Every structure is written in C-alpha cells, then in structure tokens.
Amino acid sequence: MTPDRAVSLIQERFGREAAGEGRYLIVEELPLERWEEFFTFARDTLGCRFFSFLTAVDWKEQGLEVVCRVENLEAGVGILAKTKLGPDAQCPSLTGIYRGADWMERECYDMFGVRFSGHPDLRRILLSQDWEGYPLRKDYAVDTPHAPYR
C-alpha cells in the first residue's frame, strides 16, 4: 500500500478526493451511512490498523462533524476522515471495527453529545454522570455555573 494507491482506491470506491499527502490524507464529508463501511475498508483494504483518535467539531449552524484518524504504520498512510451529522447528532459507532474507539466515542459523547449507535457502553467518561450540557459545543459558555458539588 502506498499513499497514491490509497488515494485512488478511496476515489474509486467512495468517489471522494483524499487531499494532502502521505500520513496526512484528509477525506472530507463522507456520507454518514457509509461511515462504518469506510473504516472497515480502511482497516482491511488500506491496512490502517492503528487507531489514532476520534473527536468532533461544532460548526454552529452547520451542525456537528465527527473526525476520526487511522493509520497504516508500516506503509506510512494516515487517513483523517470526516462526516457531518444531522440535527439528532446520531452517528454509527466504530467500536466493532476498532476496539480503541470505545473510550474515544465515550469522550466525544461526553463533550459534544454525539450519540453513537451500537456503542456497548455509552456513558460519560470524564465528567460526572449527572453533568448537564456538553461543554465543547460552541453554545456552552466557558463561565457556565457548576452544579453544586456533592
């Protein structure tokens, strides 16, 4: 597997341009319903077995976007893929493909309120279970008062 080959394979199968080079390929706006399919393909066909991170970005009116990065360590191919979520903030879980997605998706749920369907244990991970709101959303003010400490 080479970066060029990865670019053409992604183009062929998903019709998406992978911008960037080598370890920093970026695939924008994957359709949400092909999110799992893409990562199964990345793992099995592109050999990206290393799970780097998963997070989200709040684009205000345009909604939330989930970002995930995986890498083929030997061949030097890294892929950062993105998908836009609908207003319900639902996203298919990648836990069945990468076991490392477990904690990352929990953190993403904790901070952005993204609901990963198919996640076996979707609880808050860094904040307490009774926390209100999702701190990394842009409409969550930095000085939001804390609930009284119990």
Next chain:
Amino acid sequence: MADTEARKVIELGYGGNERLVMNMGPQHPSAHGVFRMILTLEGETIAAIDSVIGYLHRCHEKLGETLTYAQYPSIASKTDYVAAMTSELTYVLAAEKIGKIEVPKRAQHLRVLVAELQRIASHCLWLGTWCLDLGGALGGGATVFLYCFREREMILDLFEALTGARLLYGFHQVGGTRYDLPEGWAKRCRDTVGQIDQRIDEYESMLETNTAFLWRAQGVGVISKELAQEVGIAGPLLRGSGVDFDIRRNDPYSSYQDFDFEIPVETAGDCYARYRVRMQEFRESIKIVRQVLDGLPEGPISSRPGLKSVGQVRIPKGEAYARVEGPRGEVGCYLIADGGPKPYRMKWRGASFSNLSILPHIVPGHKVADVVAIMGSVDPVFGEVDR
C-alpha cells in the same frame, strides 16, 4: 439485615466461587494520580474492570479555544506535567504547520535537546515509581525510587538554569524557542548525561538480577501486536509489543532526521518488554543529547523574536494534525484555525488516555497484585488522561 448480606458476600467471595466487587482508588498510591478501578473479583483473580477517570479534567480543549496562540503553549505544558516540553512542542508544531512558519535550525535542535532530556527525566520518574509499586519484591522498594529521583533532579536543575522553572517550562513558542542556552550550560549538560549513562547500568544490574522483579514483570500484562494497534496505544507500549514504529524516525519533526539513533523494539509484549524498551530509550536519548551538543548550529532561536503583544501571532485559516513522540507515545494536537487570534477547535490526543484504555483488554485474568505492575508499566500521567 444489611450486615448479614454483607457478611454473606464477603464469605462467599472469599470462597472463590462468587464474585466480589472491589474498589481500588482513586487515591491508591499505585494510581500515580487519581484513578479509580472497580474490580470484579473471582477469588483473587480479576474477572472484569471498570475504569473511572476524569478527576483531573480541566477541559483543556475548551481552554485552548479561549486563549491565543501565544498564550496557550505555557498552559499546554499542564496536560502532561511530567513531560511538559512535549505537550508544548506539539501545540506550537500544529500552529506552525497551519501558518507555514519557518523555525531556525538552532531552535529546531534546541527543541530536540530539551525533548530528549525530558524523556530521560520522565523515564526516571516512571522507573522509580514503578519499582516503588513493586515494593517488597525489590528488597525495600524505595531504593530505586530514590536513585531515580536523584537523577531526575539533575535534569530539572538543567531545565531550571535554562528556563527558570523546574516542572512547567513555557520554553517553546510559535516560531522557535523562548530561551537560548546560558553560559556554561552545555558542559553541565554533558556531565549530567555522562553520569546518568553510568547509573543506567547500575539500575539494570540491580533489577535484572533480581528474581522477584523478573517474576513480577515477565509474562504479565501481555499485549498482542494486533490489539496494540487496534486500541491505538503508542510509544514504549507499542514497541514493547513488536511494532517497529517511532514518530521521530517514521515521520520526523523538528530535524530529528539530522541525528543518528536506534529504535528499540521488543516482541514479548509484557511488562518486562516495556521495561526493556524504556531502558534502551534512556541510552538512545543520551546519544541524541550528545549529538545535539556536538553540532549545535549558530543563529537565531526564533523566526518571530521580540513579540511584545500576544495578539501578534496570527495563524491563517486552515487545519493541521501535528504529533510528537513523547515519553509515553504519540502526543497529537489537531488544530483548526479560523484566521483569528485563537484556534477554532483544538483536540488533544493524549498518549496516556489511549494507553490507559488498554487496561480493560489486558487486566482480566490477572491477580490483584498484577494490576499494580501493569498500571506502572503503562506509565499513565493523569493530567494527560483527563486533560
């Protein structure tokens, strides 16, 4: 009666057939911070583990959106406070990547120098505390701990002379470094690494001839090559599981390609393999430090000297993922800039967070005492886990 119920659980649990839930932490000395494990035991064997993290959560990612590119680097050092140089460097690399900002060669080499000294200091802390956790097995336990702290102290003295701070440095800034080497520092540094080099041999002979140490480390907490990659653990853990990958060589940043060093790899995947990888990394870091001191280029230490106002660093619209090989593995910063003085979004990929998430996959099946050995070999820093 509640008492009778409790007694029943304890008696049956002790018998080995029934399950007993045991709490470990958040203030357990082996947690190296604040970390709670809820262990489900069958006798003394662990059947399941639930990890509770977040006690040190400060929401660095939100904080990063409220501070400018000049302000945040000194705060970044508070994510992984045991290797503050690494996290600062990651952030400024990401900003420089978006802004396509050149860094003078001297600054790049200084960055390598402090990063490697930091790795030695961090590994000293890891070795000392891990051996303290293994406790009685090492004939008193605190011996190695105190030796390691003695060595770490020497490096902190060097950092103090360089930056004025011993733990959180504020050394890196966008475009270069903030400080140059003071008079006589290079010689002092050379002497220090020379001493540490000899003492590594002492540690090795103390530990590797100790049967109790070997029993507690060998064959414990085995991580397979496949699992390691799938969970995304990095650094010495990944290389201890036989994956030959180091960002310094495979994806060089800050002129690492100018230096000559080996990447230690072990295939066993157990606590002992991780120990071996780190012990060899000590020596490789010392090697790099000496090379930097030998060939340090002259010139400016920053391409943006004399910044007087924090608003002066402007990064154009764009995004980048920058990462460095920290003492604990891949520390990454995914930065999105919108052209303003502050980032639009900043994501920390904390190496300790990913490394710690391996626990539920490897701990079940081990005895309670092994949890301590495994935790220590993972070397988590909770400032970085919780961010």
